[in-house]
Amino acid sequence: MYATRPRTSARLRPGETVVGVLVRSYPAQLSILVFLAVAVLFTGLLSLPVAARTGVSTHVSDAAFTAVSALTVTGLASVNTAEHWSFLGQVFILAAIQIGGLGIITIAILLTRAVTRSLGVRGKLFARQGGVGTDNLGDVRKLLAVVVSTSLLLEAALAVILVPAFIATERSVPDGIWHGVFYAVSSFNNAGFTTHADGMAGFDGNLFIVLPVMVGVFVGSFGFPVFTVLLVAKWHPKHWNLHTKLTLLTTTILFLAGAVAWGALEWSNTATIGDMPVGERILNSAFASIMTRSGGFSLVDTADTTSATQLITDALMFVGGGSASTAGGIKVTTLAVMFLAILAEARGDKKILIFGRSLPDGAIRVAISVTFLGATLVLAASILLLLVSDAPLNDVVFEVISAFATCGLSIGLSEQLPPAGKIILAVVMLMGRIGPIGLASALAIRRRNLLYSYPTERPILG
Numbered sequence: 001m002y003a004t005r006p007r008t009s010a011r012l013r014p015g016e017t018v019v020g021v022l023v024r025s026y027p028a029q030l031s032i033l034v035f036l037a038v039a040v041l042f043t044g045l046l047s048l049p050v051a052a053r054t055g056v057s058t059h060v061s062d063a064a065f066t067a068v069s070a071l072t073v074t075g076l077a078s079v080n081t082a083e084h085w086s087f088l089g090q091v092f093i094l095a096a097i098q099i100g101g102l103g104i105i106t107i108a109i110l111l112t113r114a115v116t117r118s119l120g121v122r123g124k125l126f127a128r129q130g131g132v133g134t135d136n137l138g139d140v141r142k143l144l145a146v147v148v149s150t151s152l153l154l155e156a157a158l159a160v161i162l163v164p165a166f167i168a169t170e171r172s173v174p175d176g177i178w179h180g181v182f183y184a185v186s187s188f189n190n191a192g193f194t195t196h197a198d199g200m201a202g203f204d205g206n207l208f209i210v211l212p213v214m215v216g217v218f219v220g221s222f223g224f225p226v227f228t229v230l231l232v233a234k235w236h237p238k239h240w241n242l243h244t245k246l247t248l249l250t251t252t253i254l255f256l257a258g259a260v261a262w263g264a265l266e267w268s269n270t271a272t273i274g275d276m277p278v279g280e281r282i283l284n285s286a287f288a289s290i291m292t293r294s295g296g297f298s299l300v301d302t303a304d305t306t307s308a309t310q311l312i313t314d315a316l317m318f319v320g321g322g323s324a325s326t327a328g329g330i331k332v333t334t335l336a337v338m339f340l341a342i343l344a345e346a347r348g349d350k351k352i353l354i355f356g357r358s359l360p361d362g363a364i365r366v367a368i369s370v371t372f373l374g375a376t377l378v379l380a381a382s383i384l385l386l387l388v389s390d391a392p393l394n395d396v397v398f399e400v401i402s403a404f405a406t407c408g409l410s411i412g413l414s415e416q417l418p419p420a421g422k423i424i425l426a427v428v429m430l431m432g433r434i435g436p437i438g439l440a441s442a443l444a445i446r447r448r449n450l451l452y453s454y455p456t457e458r459p460i461l462g
Contacts, residue, residue, distance in 0.1 A: 032434060035071070039430070042067035042096045051089035058084070061419035068426040070096035072433040073326050075192020075296030075408020076399070078415055078422055082197040087178075093193060094182055100433075101189030101220075101326045102151055146231070147224050151188070158184035158216045165208035183209075187216030190326040192296020192408030204299045205280055214287055217295035218255070221321030222247060242357050243333060247322045250332040254319065258289030261312050271304035292316040294327035296408025303411040310398055310411075317405040318374065328406030328432050330374045337367040374432075378404050381428045388420045389413075399425065404432040 046063040049055050058079070065078045066085075070093045079085075085093065159181050166183075167176030179195055186193045194200060203209045226244050233239035240248075263285030266272045273281045284299050291297050292313045305313070320329015337352070341364045344352045352359040381400045386393065391413055399413040403425045414425060 035430070035434060038096075038099065039064070039068050039071050042071060042092060045092045046085075046089060051086055051092060052084060053086045053089075059419075061422045065414070065422045065426050066093065067096060068429050069408070070191065070193065071100040072328075072406050072429045073097055073100045073189045073191040074328070074403060074406040074429045074432075075186075076403060076410055076414045076425065076429070077193070078417070080197055081193055082195050090182070090195060094185055097189050097191045097193060098185055101185070101191070102148060146228055150224070150227050150231070154216075154219065155184050155188050158188055158212055161212045162209060165206070165212075169203070169206070169209070183213060184216065187213045187295070187297070188220040188326070190217055190220050190294040190296065190321065190328075190406070192291075194297065200297050200299055201301070204284070207283075210283065210287060210299070213295075213297060214290050217297070218251075218290050221251065221294055221325050221327040223322030223325030223327075225324050226322055242355055243323070245355050246333050246336045250336045251322065254293060254316065254332065255286075255289050258292060258312070258316050259285045262288045262292070262309060265306055265309040265312065266300075269304070269306055269309075272300040288313075289316070292407065292409065293319065294321045294329060294405060294407050296402075298409060302409050307394065310394065313409065314398060314401050317401050317407045317409065318378070320405045320407075328404070330371050334367045334370050337363050338371065341367070374404060377428065377431055381424055384424050385417070385421055388424070389417055391416070400428060403428040406432050 043060065043064040045051060046067055047057055047060060049057050051063075052058050062078045062084075065076075066081075068074075069076045081090065081093065162184050163177050163180030165176075166179040167173055170176045170179060182193075182195050185191070196202060200210070200213070226247050229240055229244045233244075237245065263273075263281060266274070266285070266288075267281060268274050273284045276284065287297075287299055293316050302310075302313075318329055319335050320331055321327020323331045323333050337359065340352045340354055340359065344350075352364065378397070378400050381404070382393075382396050385391070385396045385400060389396070391399075395411055395413050398409075398411055401407075402409050406429060414422070417425065
């Protein structure tokens with residue numbers, strides 16, 4: 001026998017609406033439905049003739065792929081964003097990026113709050129599943145306000161820096177404003193969409209554009225739980241919680257290791273950075289390291305990088321950024337917990353210790369589950385894509401990991417896939433945005449207390 005937490009009643013409470021009951025009783029299911037509904041909405045908008053430069057309706061597979069890519073802040077594109085979509089179409093894409101970056105679940109909670117005037121415990125857990133990521137369940141409304149205001153403030157700061165740079169580059173005030181705002185939103189939300197036909201390759205060496213985009217992507221990958229701590233504790237590490245310390249430390253290590261590895265592997269590759277001055281090679285290496293972990297922008301053609309570089313990129317994309325951030329992947333804290341568990345086992349420690357804290361036993365189980373889910377999804381999607389296309393294995397795996405990690409780096413496969421392949425990648429992007437977060441939340445929330453125990457027996461491992 002075992003005891004479980006009683007299921008929340010689906011009956012109407014005094015003053016509660018049907019929507020409130022759904023949020024309280026089925027938060028995870030409703031979050032997915034809302035996400036899908038918004039994806040369908042933007043698919044319809046991008047299918048309109050006015051959304052395309054040619055004035056002809058875009059094929060539904062391309063419209064759906066772009067809508068999902070923007071909403072999941074991935075950045076993969078089946079058509080060239082600058083050449084195919086009209087100004088209105090690009091506005092639709094920007095709106096989808098903004099909604100996806102803030103978290104469609106966060107928007108859903110705010111709307112529900114306006115309707116029900118009540119946000120119960122299940123609704124607060126709903127916010128956690130949607131990517132807000134907080135342990136302070138008693139003050140979710142304030143947290144949501146911080147999420148929205150912080151995002152808009154940082155995007156505005158990026159736009160203030162980028163707009164003058166684009167005005168000087170485009171030699172047009174309206175174009176400069178538009179490009180500056182678009183790249184500010186796209187970079188902070190780790191979306192990777194660009195409004196230029198050749199992406200960011202044309203701005204290689206322009207520090208007034210490249211550096212702000214790098215900073216926007218890097219900061220955007222921290223996650224809102226880190227932002228809330230930094231807002232209170234500022235840059236005083238002794239006042240940071242364990243999550244903030246792990247996120248910032250692991251992010252810094254991955255950035256430095258990725259830059260060194262990418263730069264070393266591409267240093268002599270004339271198709272990418274081999275012919276550049278030393279300073280530009282270093283800048284490209286740092287830029288690539290940041291973007292491989294969910295940014296999606298690229299100063300060089302990813303298809304021209306070596307196979308070894310693409311393999312390193314696969315690994316960095318799979319890890320992604322911080323929890324409850326606009327970045328994707330299994331998250332840096334998951335990697336940190338896995339590494340700490342291996343280190344503790346090698347030392348013979350019974351507890352996982354870090355920064356004067358011990359991790360709960362359930363943390364490693366969640367980390368293993370999230371990693372296994374991600375790997376399984378990548379494996380299954382790769383097999384399906386191999387069945388519907390003639391693309392080589394390394395290209396398929398690269399594109400699938402980019403979709404799962406909502407990174408957006410591409411070797412051009414997305415544009416070549418048949419409609420069935422685009423649908424597969426779109427599903428992977430949705431699962432990558434919702435799946436790991438949903439699984440981690442479900443594992444953290446669902447608990448059962450066993451009233452009995454079996455004899456302990458350890459199998460042979462390794």
